[in-house]
Amino acid sequence: SMEGAPSPGRRADTAPLDNRAAELAAGLRAAQAHIDPKFLYDAQGCVLFNAICELEEYYPTRTERAIFEAHRGAIARALPRRLQWVDLGCGDCAKSRAWLAHVDACRYLGVDIAADCLRHEVAALGRKFPQVDCVAVEADFSADLDLSRHLADIQEHPPVFFYPGSSIGNFDPERAVALMAAIGRQAGPRGSLLISADLRKDRRVMERAYADDLGVTAAFNRNVLRVCNRVLGSDFQPAEFDHESRFDDGHGRIEMRLRARQRQRVRWGSSERVFEAGEDIVTEHSYKYTPAQFDAMLARAGFSVRDMWTDPRSWFGVFLAQR
Ligand code: AVJ
Secondary structure, eight states, rough: OOOOOOOGGSSSSTHHHHHEEEEHHHHHHSSOOOOOOGGGSSSSHHHHHHHHTSSSSSSSHHHHHHHEEEEEHHHHSSOOOSEEEEEEOOOOOOOHHHHTTOEEEEEEEEEEEEEEEHHHHHHHHHHOTTSEEEEEEETTTTTTTOOGHHHHTTTOOOEEEEEOOOOGGSSSSEEEEHHHHHHHHHTTTOOOOEEEEEEEEEEOHHHTTSSSSTTTHHHHHHHHHHHHHHHHOOOOGGGEEEEEEEEEETTTEEEEEEEEESSSSEETTEEEEEETTTTEEEEEEEBBBHHHHHHHHHHHHEEEEEEEETTOOEEEEEEEEEE
8 A cells, every 4th residue: 555645734845845844944044054965865866875885885784784784584583473563764765575475464654755756666675565555654753753644553564674774873863762662663562673873983983984995985075055946946066065074083983074165145035155165064973882882872761672683893783672
């Protein structure tokens, strides 16, 4: 079935346009200008992100894949029977495709803010797994995650929330805990969370992953200015901004920024913002945790960690947590 009918209020690329424009404008007017990383993922941004995942420098995707491949049986055995699989930020559903062949799922919820191909991808998944009730939900779960109306009988069919890719790293720790707590409330007493976090390691390895030689990450970063131009009607010139990324040891995060090459004035509607030469727009934080730090966050969110799987170098962690 395909729920979440295209009520205009939930279309990621059209109607909360006013909200989206207001959110972008507020971030650009702030003393430290910032753009929420969710705006990186328009159709072009998704293509560039998928290219990043293939880069030699970008270790998270392939490290997670290796962990899943090495431990899929053990992870699947730790999950309940007749579960409901909730795929947060499902994208093209590729990661869940492999899982649905190994878990006993009666239902699949594909949740994504990038609505462009969501329905199409979830429908294709439903054809591959006709015994699974596949549902597409367009939602910005960074704002308010309420999937309860899409979950049926969570006592009988425990939800497993799947949040791979270390995407949780985009949220500052307080917001990450709040999001995981919201997941816990909706998962109910028998629910669980299968979630990935990128782990702290040699800073050179982390910094290289966000400053690749081909400039794919730079293009991904600059593309967000095109999203602004479209959503807000601004007149950013992406080529006038340099891609910057560095690991902040104190916060334990990669900070990605766009730095004005020279003084410039950006206009939208009746507003404007001057960027001085060298002034930054923060476009992403990507947190890196120790396993103990991430365990503690899960605990604060009301979960207990049942197991954790990692790669031989302990670069990336897959955590299975229960209520
Ligand atoms: C999708 C948020 C996990 O933080 O590594 C990749 C996004 N940004 N290169 C990450 C990203 C720059 C990615 N996440």
